[in-house]
Amino acid sequence: MSQAITPVRTRIAPSPTGFLHLGTARTALFSWAYARHFGGEFVLRIEDTDVARSTQDSVDQIIASMNWLGLTYDEGPIYQMQRLDRYQAVVDSMLAAGTAYRCYCSPEELEEMREGQRARGEKTGYDGRWRPAPGKVLPPVPEGVAPVIRFMNPPEGDVTWDDLVKGPITINNREIDDLIIVRPDGVPTYNFCVVVDDWDMKISHVFRGDEHVNNTPWQINIFNALGAPLPKFGHFPVILGDDGLKLSKRRGAVSVTNYEEMGYLPEAMLNYLSRLGWSHGDDELYSREQLVAWFDGTHLNKSPAQWDPAKLEWVNSHYMKQADDAHLAGLVQAQLLKRGISAELPQLKAMAALFKDRCATTVALTDWLAMYFNDVNPSADDLATHVTDAVKPALATFADKLAGIEWNKASIAAAIKETIAAHGLKMPQLAMPVRALVCGRVQTPSVDAVLELFDKEIVIKRLRSA
Structure with missing residues (x-):
């Protein structure tokens, strides 16, 4: 897939019903990197037609997460609920063209329909009772019932596409029924809106998680019914947690902002996320610029990636040093x-x-x-092991010497040497109790370098507390 359609336009389209999930962040990263590699454009769309669950806080968090990761978008955020007139115009054209129709089934009728299908051992789905056909007599329109609008899915044939990640996929039209594209309250549904949006926004490549594979046949059929050009589709496998189960909003720290709060750097998260489902040879550590230069859509993995907290820490520690x-x-x-x-x-x-x-x-x-x-609280074990009666006189000497010196690393180092010489000690015999008392722990960088950064009086006070 190194040769892309021109111009390349990708998008990320999260639902503002919660935080930006790590899986969605990875999809955003790949979509962004692909567009940047080919000199294209990246669009942020907010799919907020789930009115009951969508919140402005979620929108703000999504945008903050994108900004933190540095995934700059060229258009957006575009909100679906601000495009209702456009969806209605497309629905009206489909009703006029006979590619959509009104269905007056009540929820009770639909459940009765499914129960009968289950009882007969059939696949459950809409039976098409309100679907128009030549010579067919439709039921009388019930009074006071707001209809849904359904897409008239082709009854025969296959839907086939060459998935950018999974390869060729074919699903028979008999496996899918007439999709609801407008709810009784007049709000359009996801699978319809996404097609109109991708058509209007001239999206060339749709990257998303493989939970959307089953939605793709409906969407392709709607694209075709509208006479709209098809984008290329690529579906990424899930990310598994370190326990082997799928990452979810209900399990573990999977919010991008959560990792920001935990002290990870965005360049490390970007690097690590990109390795979950993609590779460039054996390279583990690389810059944002290298990622863009290399990410041409090849070398995408078909199998699930596994989240490894230890590996993320290793990557982050590299970026901390740099x-x-x-x-x-x-x-x-x-x-x-x-x-x-x-x-x-x-x-x-x-x-x-x-x-x-x-x-x-x-x-x-x-x-x-x-x-x-x-204040620090050295452990009782450290105090018992290192701050012994034998070393306390040396600690007092050291504190006295520090009180009379100019406060810099060289002078502190000289005071340490003088103290260990005066008391016949080896360096660790003084350094370890000094660390325990002043730092609250016995493993630190060089003692003179550590002490130099303290306020002089604090060091002396902690040494004399022995």
Whole structure:
């Protein structure tokens, strides 16, 4: 699929009934990357015809997630509920052309219909009782019943398309019935709106999850009934959780903004998401620019991808190491504010530079840096193991020496050497209790570098608490 239709226009069309799911985010990423690769356009459409469940909060969250990932769109957001007049005009034309018709079946009749089909061992579906046909006498129109409008699906033949991910797919028209395209309240349904939208917006390639495979025959038939050009379709397999079950809004942390709050970087999430269902040789780590250069629609996997939190952490830790220190400082500053801690960017920049190599997320980095602003609570085991009666005199000496020096790394290092020499200690015998008392943990970067970033009086106070 390296040669694309020109011009390429892709879209992402989430429903604003909740947060942006990771699976939808991956679809958005692939759609965006494909359009960017071919110099095309990417459209954001909000499919909000589920009026009862759609919310503005969800719309805001979807847009915020797209912005965080850097998936810039060329058009949108376009809202379906603002296009009702257009849908009505298309429905009217279909009714006039005989490709759609009104159906007055009540919900009770439809359930009775399905019960009878089940009893006879038949596939359940609409039996076409209101479908017009030459010589057919339709039931009398009941009074006071608002009809639905159904699409007159072709009764015979196959629907075939060459799926961009799965390859050729064929479904017989007898497997699908006459789809409802307008509800009794006059609001059109998903499968109808999406066709009109993709037609009007000149969408050339439709990428989506494979839960939509069964919708595609209806949509292709509606495209054909309207005389509209068909886009190419590609359906991605599901993403499985680390437990092997499908990721869902009800299971696990699957919101894009949730991962932002957990301290992941957008460039890492973009990199990791793109590897779930696509590959470029053995490359694991690559930039946004490389992704766009490589993503031509080939090498898409047909089998489900599995979400691996450990792999995501590994990818994120790589981007943490590469990140600009000032940028990380800004992210940590925001995290600290959530904890009620106010810190200045210049001091955070130096702290981020020192500790970022040890952290997989900005939350982990914030956990480290909080020791500079909040009291620490070393564990009883660390205190018992390292802050012994034998070393306490050396800690007192060290505190006294620190009180009289200029506060910089070189002077702190000199004070450490003088103290261990005076008390006949080895470096770890002093460094470990200093870390425990001052940092609240016994594993840190070089002690002199860590202490330099503290307020001098805080270090002395914590050492003298032994």
